[in-house]
Amino acid sequence: xxxxxxxxxxxxxxxxxxxxxxxxxxxxxxxxxxxxxxxxxxxxxxxxxxxxxxxxxxxxxxxxxxxxxxxxxxxxxxxxxxxxxxxxxxxxxxxxxxxxxxxxxxxxxxxxxxxxxxxxxxxxxxxxxxxxxxxxxxxxxxxxxxxxxxxxxxxxxxxxxxxxxxxxxxxxxxxxxxxxxxxxxxxxxxxxxxxxxxxxxxxxxxxxxxxxxxxxxxxxxxxxxxxxxxxxxxxxxxxxxxxxxxxxxxxxxxxxxxxxxxxxxxxxxxxxxxxxxxxxxxxxxxxxxxxxxxxxxxxxxxxxxxxxxxxxxxxxxxxxxxxxxxxxxxxxxxxxxxxxxxxxxxxxxxxxxxxxxxxxxxxxxxxxxxxxxxxxxxxxxxxxxxxxxxxxxxxxxxxxxxxxxxxxxxxxxxxxxxxxxxxxxxxxxxxxxxxxxxxxxxxxxxxxxxxxxxxxxxxxxxxxxxxxxxxxxxxxxxxxxxxxxxxxxxxxxxxxxxxxxxxxxxxxxxxxxxxxxxxxxxxxxxxxxxx
Amino acid sequence: xxxxxxxxxxxxxxxxxxxxxxxxxxxxxxxxxxxxxxxxxxxxxxxxxxxxxxxxxxxxxxxxxxxxxxxxxxxxxxxxxxxxxxxxxxxxxxxxxxxxxxxxxxxxxxxxxxxxxxxxxxxxxxxxxxxxxxxxxxxxxxxxxxxxxxxxxxxxxxxxxxxxxxxxxxxxxxxxxxxxxxxxxxxxx
Numbered sequence: 001x002x003x004x005x006x007x008x009x010x011x012x013x014x015x016x017x018x019x020x021x022x023x024x025x026x027x028x029x030x031x032x033x034x035x036x037x038x039x040x041x042x043x044x045x046x047x048x049x050x051x052x053x054x055x056x057x058x059x060x061x062x063x064x065x066x067x068x069x070x071x072x073x074x075x076x077x078x079x080x081x082x083x084x085x086x087x088x089x090x091x092x093x094x095x096x097x098x099x100x101x102x103x104x105x106x107x108x109x110x111x112x113x114x115x116x117x118x119x120x121x122x123x124x125x126x127x128x129x130x131x132x133x134x135x136x137x138x139x140x141x142x143x144x145x146x147x148x149x150x151x152x153x154x155x156x157x158x159x160x161x162x163x164x165x166x167x168x169x170x171x172x173x174x175x176x177x178x179x180x181x182x183x184x185x186x187x188x189x190x191x192x193x194x195x196x197x198x199x200x201x202x203x204x205x206x207x208x209x210x211x212x213x214x215x216x217x218x219x220x221x222x223x224x225x226x227x228x229x230x231x232x233x234x235x236x237x238x239x240x241x242x243x244x245x246x247x248x249x250x251x252x253x254x255x256x257x258x259x260x261x262x263x264x265x266x267x268x269x270x271x272x273x274x275x276x277x278x279x280x281x282x283x284x285x286x287x288x289x290x291x292x293x294x295x296x297x298x299x300x301x302x303x304x305x306x307x308x309x310x311x312x313x314x315x316x317x318x319x320x321x322x323x324x325x326x327x328x329x330x331x332x333x334x335x336x337x338x339x340x341x342x343x344x345x346x347x348x349x350x351x352x353x354x355x356x357x358x359x360x361x362x363x364x365x366x367x368x369x370x371x372x373x374x375x376x377x378x379x380x381x382x383x384x385x386x387x388x389x390x391x392x393x394x395x396x397x398x399x400x401x402x403x404x405x406x407x408x409x410x411x412x413x414x415x416x417x418x419x420x421x422x423x424x425x426x427x428x429x430x431x432x433x434x435x436x437x438x439x440x441x442x443x444x445x446x447x448x449x450x451x452x453x454x455x456x457x458x459x460x461x462x463x464x465x466x467x468x469x470x471x472x473x474x475x476x477x478x479x480x481x482x483x484x485x486x487x488x489x490x491x492x493x494x495x496x497x498x499x500x501x502x503x504x505x506x507x508x509x510x511x512x513x514x515x516x517x518x519x520x521x522x523x524x525x526x527x528x529x530x531x
Numbered sequence: 532x533x534x535x536x537x538x539x540x541x542x543x544x545x546x547x548x549x550x551x552x553x554x555x556x557x558x559x560x561x562x563x564x565x566x567x568x569x570x571x572x573x574x575x576x577x578x579x580x581x582x583x584x585x586x587x588x589x590x591x592x593x594x595x596x597x598x599x600x601x602x603x604x605x606x607x608x609x610x611x612x613x614x615x616x617x618x619x620x621x622x623x624x625x626x627x628x629x630x631x632x633x634x635x636x637x638x639x640x641x642x643x644x645x646x647x648x649x650x651x652x653x654x655x656x657x658x659x660x661x662x663x664x665x666x667x668x669x670x671x672x673x674x675x676x677x678x679x680x681x682x683x684x685x686x687x688x689x690x691x692x693x694x695x696x697x698x699x700x701x702x703x704x705x706x707x708x709x710x711x712x713x714x715x716x717x718x719x720x
Contacts, residue, residue, distance in 0.1 A: 011703040015677060017684045043706055046713065050678045053659040055568045057561050058578065066556060066585045073586060 006033070010040050014047060311393040311451060314369050314458040321467045322380035325356025328464045332360050335375045339368040341457065353480055357465030363457040376462050396451050403444040410437045537601030545592045556585065559602075562680060563609050569675045570613050572664045580616060584609050600686065606676065607690045617668075662712040669693075670705035677702055 006029045012018050013026045030037045322328040329348060336343055341364035348358035364372040377385060413434055496503075532540060532554045540558075544551030563584050568577035587608050595604075663671055669691065676687045688698045 008703055011706050012684075012699055015684070015702070017699070042710055046706060046709055047678060049655075049659060049713070050663075050674075050709075053569075053656045053663070055565050058564050058581065062560055062564075062578070062581070063553070063556050066560075066582050067552075069582055069586045070552075070589045073590065 006030075006036050007039055010036065010043055013040070014043055311391070311396040311455050312366075313390040313392055313451075313454045314366060315388045316369070316373050316458065316460045317384070317386040318373065318376050318382065318460070318462045319384035320377070320380035320462065320464040321383055322464050323466065325350070325358060325464060325466045328379050329358055329360065331379055332362070332376060332462050332464075335372065336360075336362040336364065339372050339375075340365050341368070341372070344459070354475075355466045359461065359463045361459065361461045364460055366456055366458050369458040369460070372458075372460055376460065379462075380464060381467070392451055392455065396448065396455075399444055399448050399451070403441065403448065406437060406441045406444060410434065410441060413437065538597040541588075541592070541595055541601055542597065545595055552585075552589070555588065559605055560585070562602075563605060565679060566606060566609050566675060567613055569660075569663065569679065570668070570672060571617065572660070576616060580609065580612050583612050587612070599689065602680075602682070603686045603689050606680065606682070606686075610672065610690050658713075662709055665712055666705055666708055670701050670708065673698055673701035674705035674709070 006026055009018060009022065009026055013023065018026065030040060320328065325348070329346070333343060333346075341362050344361040344363055346358065346360045348356070350356045362372075373385070373387070413430075532543070532550055535543070535554075537555070537558065540551050540554050544555065560581060564577055564581040567580040567584075568574065571577050571580070584605065588605070663674070666674065672691060673687055676682045676690060677684075682690070684695055684698045684702075687702075688695050691698065691701075693701070
């Protein structure tokens with residue numbers, strides 16, 4: 001047996017870690033090999049010597065120290081558990097608090113959006129004023145179909161609304177810019193009759209004013225006793241019609257043929273040159289003396305009918321929350337027409353979320369005011385309802401008495417004028433004296449007519465809007481959200497499609513980079529192992 | 532409790548018997564401490580390591596399974612904790628392997644004591660201590676487990692996570708190195 005091999009096995013032999021076969025071989029070899037025997041003895045000595053090194057034992061505190069360590073560890077673990085419990089409570093609480101904050105902020109946002117939605121209601125005040133004026137104009141002058149305005153409360157009202165009235169005001173003539181407008185070759189006077197008559201006068205052609213208000217006024221003043229009659233026969237004879245609108249109609253008819261006038265000579269309505277007709281009509285009726293310089297201008301105002309009874313101007317405002325805005329609008333309109341009223345103005349608005357809202361202002365006959373309020377209130381949930389009454393009886397009575405007094409003065413002056421024969425220059429002077437009185441009468445008359453209208457027809461304004469959580473609004477909101485989500489999805493897909501090549505490139509580069517890093521790491525590991 | 536095997540005592544401790552820990556302390560506190568002391572050469576460090584071994588025992592009690600000998604398990608814990616502690620001290624940094632034989636470890640050696648440092652007979656143990664301390668760590672560990680704990684080569688291999696052949700080599704080399712180290716002190720012995 002090789003000595004080196006046996007030498008290496010001596011340690012295992014001492015430790016009794018050899019198999020029986022190997023143990024026998026070593027023992028056999030030792031008997032023959034002094035070197036290995038000597039080596040074996042040395043190893044046994046060393047092993048025995050090693051036993052001499054016995055360190056001191058642990059002190060008695062060791063056990064307590066171990067227990068203390070165990071207890072400390074347990075406490076630390078318990079604290080960690082406690083922290084976990086705390087977290088288990090804290091996290092849901094924080095989540096709940098976060099949800100509450102989000103809900104609160106969402107509510108604030110909703111309120112601000114509601115206010116923004118309501119900004120769609122209403123229209124410019126100018127247009128409303130113009131429409132109100134137009135409404136009043138139409139009330140008083142139903143027969144009028146062209147741009148012949150009326151003067152009410154010192155405001156010029158035209159068919160075209162406030163803007164047109166302003167346009168009329170801008171147009172000036174030599175006398176008064178507020179009351180004159182030139183339409184083509186004709187003069188159409190807006191304003192009072194007296195003003196129209198006064199301004200229409202042309203010294204060069206004192207008798208020829210065809211197609212104008214002044215003209216019919218001239219004709220209307222020829223027969224004072226029959227001015228209240230309302231017949232074409234009287235019109236032929238130059239007798240004024242009872243109502244202002246009829247007078248205007250007369251004037252309108254004449255405007256069609258500016259060079260013609262009614263022929264009153266033979267009692268037959270025919271068109272003859274105005275120059276001849278008027279003069280002849282005047283002469284035929286013996287109102288004036290024949291005079292080649294012109295005819296007498298006699299103007300007599302038409303006094304409006306003044307009804308009796310209380311003069312109260314009523315108005316109402318209703319604010320409703322409805323289910324369907326369009327339906328409410330139509331229903332309100334139907335109620336208005338059914339009660340004999342008419343719509344003054346309206347406004348309809350639909351928000352992006354589909355909520356509809358609007359305002360309708362209507363004029364209802366005064367005896368139907370309460371009924372109208374009741375029926376309109378039933379269209380939805382009432383948010384607010386207001387009524388207002390203004391008693392203008394005293395004012396009305398004052399105006400009436402003033403008008404009567406003015407008419408007395410006017411009539412006396414007219415009577416004095418009619419009793420004597422005057423020439424045209426005299427007539428002009430008388431006219432100038434009568435003009436202020438006539439102006440005053442016209443003003444009073446217009447005011448009375450306005451009050452009559454305001455009293456006869458009440459004003460009701462209905463403001464409606466769909467409720468926030470109506471089914472319709474909910475459907476609209478859902479549709480809006482659905483469309484929004486679909487649009488967002490489409491945008492997302494488009495974005496991904498556009499970004500896909502870049503994403504693929506980034507992914508490939510990332511994989512390559514990771515592979516390189518891993519390979520590098522492996523190479524470094526190998527180096528260290530070998531090193 | 533005293534007549535029970537180590538594994539049974541540990542199982543009892545797993546069940547919650549506090550006395551089992553006392554029994555385990557009684558049986559293994561000195562062997563663990565001595566093993567740690569012989570490895571580190573420092574009393575304080577050995578005491579800390581021993582305390583941590585039993586703390587580890589407690590921490591792992593729920594996962595303990597009597598797959599092998601209890602002594603193997605506890606000495607493995609001691610070995611791991613000692614290596615961790617020594618590495619923290621940076622006693623050695625790298626533990627490379629030889630290229631031709633992965634089981635053959637290239638170890639660093641600490642300097643041997645000189646004969647002039649010896650004073651009296653009572654220092655025989657001190658001499659042995661210093662010579663053992665002078666051995667490479669793995670050789671020292673293998674030798675201590677064999678000579679002082681009387682573990683067989685298989686158990687030592689499990690503790691050190693080495694092969695049987697490596698353990699045989701370690702012990703052989705340890706004894707050879709020790710023999711050479713003790714030669715100058717042969718007259719005293």
